[in-house]
Amino acid sequence: MKKLSNWKTPLTGLAILTLIVTLAMPVSAKTWKVAVGDAANSAQHEMGKKFAEALESKTDGKYKVNLFLNGQLGSEQDTVNDCSMGTLDFSLLAINNITPFSPTVGSLSLPYVIQSLEEAEQLTQGEVGKELAANTIRDAGVRILGWTYTGFRVLTNSKRPVKTLEDLKGLVIRVPKNAIMIDSYKAWGINPTPMAWSETFTALQQKVVDGQDNPFLTVHSMKFYEIQKYITTIRYIFSLEPLIVSEGLFQDQSKEMQAILIEAGKEATLHSAAHLRASEDAIKKDLVDKGMVIDEAADGEKEWIEKATKAVWPKYYDSIGGKDKLEKILNTLGRSI
Incomplete structure (x- = not known):
């Protein structure tokens, strides 16, 4: 403080005290927004909470995130656009809502490609996942930082038990606005109803549609047991829900901060x-306790698998980067086309 007397405008005692207090005050934490498509207690919410906890811990509280649940910040596809343009920081969303922006990611949502959680982990955390993540940066301007494993999308409906494709006929089924999923249902003999996620609960409640498909965790967190009675444990898609960050935001960070984001x-x-x-x-047990009836697809889902893979896989070879891309994925899992 001895040099203060040399300033052209001498500081008063009050000014000096104010300066000292200001310098001593802690810098407020940087807070980022995370759009979350699903409700509280969902797999997405659990993923978001863990990311927030890890980020805050690794930065000694200097960086935090706020989670905005239930699509408060827009539809999942809108949040991809927003992250790409830099008007949103992060989003947690279903993989099918990234596929329109980066089609190669659709390889992981082709019907019956992933057949277990272990296979989902192997693909997303290995070389396949790295390649797809690089493609989303190139194609969509967003970076995949992590993966939410939500489980197989099971079919729910309010009308009757469904065990065979014949049972499925006549039901009005909501699907996301995703071509692969739409074509899967067409292969099974029905025309599904594409609908935004934010509209789905109301449409089921008002009987605009009879059913939908989502993992057990989502069925539970969204309280579909209040408006749906029957579950069929089809396993055509293992639901992956990545955490994405605006690539512009990521590149604006220091190398140290980028590493922290990746580790979190x-x-x-x-x-x-x-x-x-x-x-x-x-969760399955609780759904039954709440009145839902769970059935397996007949004959080990054989007819569902045969029709979907035969009709859908070839149609998307070009969009996912070629038949060899799917072959590579299946070879990684010890299978072939």
Whole structure:
């Protein structure tokens, strides 16, 4: 403080005190927004909470995130656009809502490609996942930081038990606005109803549609047991829900901060897999306790698998980067086309 007397405008005692107090005040934390498509207690919410916890811990509280649940910040596809343009920081969303922007990601949502949680982990955390993540940066201007493992999309409806494709006929089924999923249902003999996620609960409640498909965790967190009676455990798509960050925001960070974001994403990914393993069976039981009826597809789902893979896979070879891309994925899993 001895040099203060040399300033052209001498500081008063009050000014000096104010300066000292200001310098001593802690810098407020930087807070980012995360759009979350699903409700509280969903797999997405669990993933988001773990990411927030890891980020805050690794930055000693200097960086935080706020989670905006239930699509408060727009539809999942809108949030991809917003992240790409830099008007939104992060989003947690279903993989099918990234596919229109980066079609190669659709390889992981082709029917019956992923047949277990372990296979989902192997693909997303390995070379396949790295390649797809690089493609989303190139194609969509967003970076995948982590993966939410939500489980197989099971079919629910309010009218009757469904065990065969014949049982499916006549039902009005909501699907996301995703071509692969639409074509899967067409292969099974029905024309599904594409609909935004934000409209789905009301449409089911008002009987505009009879059913929908989503993982057990989502069925539970969205309280579909209040408006749906029957579940069929089809396993045509394993639901992956990535955490994306605006690539512009990511590149604006220091190398140290970029590494922290990547590590926080990895921690949240591992937590998501552990959460699914720990909670899915209990959730199934609770759904039954709440009045839902769970049935398996007849004959090990053989007819569903045959029709969907035969009709859908070849149609999307070009969009996912070629038949060899799917062959590579299946070879990674010890299978072939």
